[in-house]
Amino acid sequence: MQVIEIISESEGLTLRQRWATVFVILMSVLFMLLGLNLRNQVLNATTLYESPQAGVTALYPQNWLLDTTGSYVFRVRDMSRSGFKTTFQVSVQAIGADAQERNLADRLSLDRIVTFTDYRVEPLEPYIFADGREAQALNYIYVATDASPFLQPIPTVVRGLDILTISGGQAVVITYRADANNFDAELPRFEQFLRQLQF
């Protein structure tokens, strides 16, 4: 019986093959980085909002719904979110010359306690803007329900954060609200919003 031994050719890769492998790996990494960059650009894309009357300029997340018809300067909401729509809002209120952020926080809480379900507020904390301006941060929590009487929504626990500051003789309230489960995940986006906000 004749035995035929089959053995592999053990000669190494050619130089060309080696470079091709390296090039493919490099290209893969490069395209991955490019994809990540594109994704980040899409996710972090912003739209400019300017209100000369209120003296407010902001960059808000692209494709969030802009609303200027309420009792605020503007409000943007992420309508793609299920449940409570993550919201950034800037409002301006008249305030007395002697009033401080503390008084403003009390006013807001007293207003909200009659309109929000199960409104709970935490102690004020200091907050410093990127440009060094000082403010106060008001954290709170409440339960939100869709307003339509003919639907059957499940109430959502909402966490809120108000940055309160007094500027130019008026109180500026910058609000962030999100589903309590998403609050921390969305917080960096709000911080970026705050960094780019001018008033």
Place this chain on the structure above:
Amino acid sequence: MRYWIFFLASTLLGMYSLSASAQQDTPSLDLNRIQRATVFVIQASDSDLDTRCVGSGTIVRFDGLILTNAHNVVPSEACPGNELIISMSLEANEPPVPKYRASIAQIDLGLDLALLRIDRELDGRIIEPENLPILPFVELGNSNDVILDDTLTLAGYPDLGNSPTLTQRVAVAAFMAEPSGGDKSWFKLTSNSAVSGLMSGGGAYNQQGQLVGVPTSAPITSSTTADNCLRLEDTNGDGFVNSDDACVPISSSVTVIRPVNFARSLIRSASLQLSVEPLTAPPPQVVTSEQPSVDDERLYFATSVNNNLATQVIGSAPAGTTSLYLFFDYFNFTEETVYEVRVSVDSVPSDVFSLPPVRWSGGTNGLWHIGSTGQPWSNGNYEFRILVNGLVVATADITVGGVPSEQASFSNIVFGIKDDDGILQGESYILPTGNIASTRFIYRNLEPGTEALFAWYYNGVLLTAASDIWTSDDGVDGTRDDISIEPEGGLRPGNYRVDLFIGTPPRLSVTGDFVVAGTPEGVLPNVFSNIEFLRAANAFSPPSSVPATSFTDGANTIYAQFDWQQIARGTLWTMQWLVDGEVFYEQTSAWNTDETGQDFQVRLTAPDGLPDGTYTMNLIINGVLLESSQVSVGIGQLGINRLEEVGGLQMGGQIVDADSGEGIDGATFVLITEDFSIADFVWDAEQIYALAIADRNGRFEIDRPLEFDSPYSLYIIAEGYLPITQDGYLISQESLEEAGGSPLDLLIPMTKD
């Protein structure tokens, strides 16, 4: 033959086409919308929210204004509840579910109408107006267009909230006339209608689905009793439900409808949140310890009415009479008074001509009439019994039948003052102070030798009486204007009456009331003058000193002030306010300040400032417009709110996962206005026509009616799903019919991302 068949077929086809096109042009009765706009009103105690009284109501504006009966919502001894809970059916075939609390926005106890405003969540939290969803509401029709035998659809909740909205077709059997609303003050239902008393406050709709009236049952007051009073709850907390607990009164069945035109001014003022307050002399609160009564010696009938006066007093009416009114003087009536008129024909009770117990809509004292016109009064003896707070206070009867009377008569009385040529001027029912007042009247069949008696009264006291023997010079038929009164000291301000009698014993043939006020000036007396409008920063700050007729930069509050002269206390006067020609305030009250004075002040205000518009103040006595002035605010006309448009298509549906078929919680349905396409859409709320968010079952509702044949764009997004977009989404009447009619129910499957 075949030509005839062809002709007949063509004719029938043509008639069908005409009929079909007519049906398309006329809005149809949208029962779904009516049912959704109908609410169940619970009057509850403010402490523990025990149910005290219940009734129905109708949403008449997108912002949650509810029209209902006043007796459903005003705290009283029978209904001691201060909280108003609004329940609504989430589905057409379901009982109502408590959803909101409401407050009274406008009320007229006499008309038994109230407007409620939804302003709180069920747990008592305040709802900011911008956070209230657009609620389904119905359009108001013109109740004057309702005619006899019209079929109306009533909507309301027939029991204590255990059943869904009931719609019930009824026929209009008669109209009842009163001074407060003319010949169509009430719509009477046929006796076999059997409408539950708890549908009181709901809606009555014409064939176009427009609200034309409010079904009204007898108000339950401390002096009247309910047919039933159901004990539902342990209201005293003793662990038992027994006679010690408060019960929920169930009123008698609905037999009348209050026409919706009575509610228009209330709705207008409530929607604009306008309030008018006479500051110099507020209308007096009628508090009297005396029982309401009727002068049972002075009841009379007439077949026609002019300026709320009988044109001629009759003793009988001929066969074929189609109008008949009973007149009587009343005293010490209030808005709390419940009155009723029971009519029997040849001793058989007549449902058609009787008025069930209703609230009093007149003043404290005065002349009233009740009757009906436009329908045959069959031959027979009609007995009218007037009941006040459940007790018979007066009766009168009249026979209808036979030929028209040839009896001597006076009729059509008016009053005026003669000029230097002896010609009667200013024929009306208000005369200036002066020396002489004259009357003109028509006489018929007055034979020479007939004795006539003229009795003049001032504020209810006989002033003078004179008789006259008819002569052949006067003629049998004609007009006289030479009967005058010249009281000593002249005509003082106040209320006057003249009774004209014929024959022996004297038979009352005509009677007339007039008011003397103001000074002579032209045809009408000068009673009110110098209307001025002053602006104020808010309702609590004093007005500026500079009057104007136009405030182009807006106004928060306006003070109107005018001078007056020679008005006696107790004289009934009417202040009427209009905005852009539509009445939003009308108050008739007794004058209760000095006879003459300056700067009678009235405040017109609204919580957020007066809306732009042209405001008119009219000052009226005895139906005569004596002074009027206008002031323009802002652009001088009310803004247009497209949300007030009731027509269009209701749309809703369900957004589901394409694989599992389960609803997607929180999916967003965006309807972009016809002015923008998906490519133009930049997520600006101003580009959006309507927006809805799906509930836990994926169900959503567009709260604003869509316009037919208008190309909208759709954008549907949900977290984790591929968005759906579509341009040129339009719905025609025809396609809606094919899809099963309004509301349009969409099923939208979404694919996972």
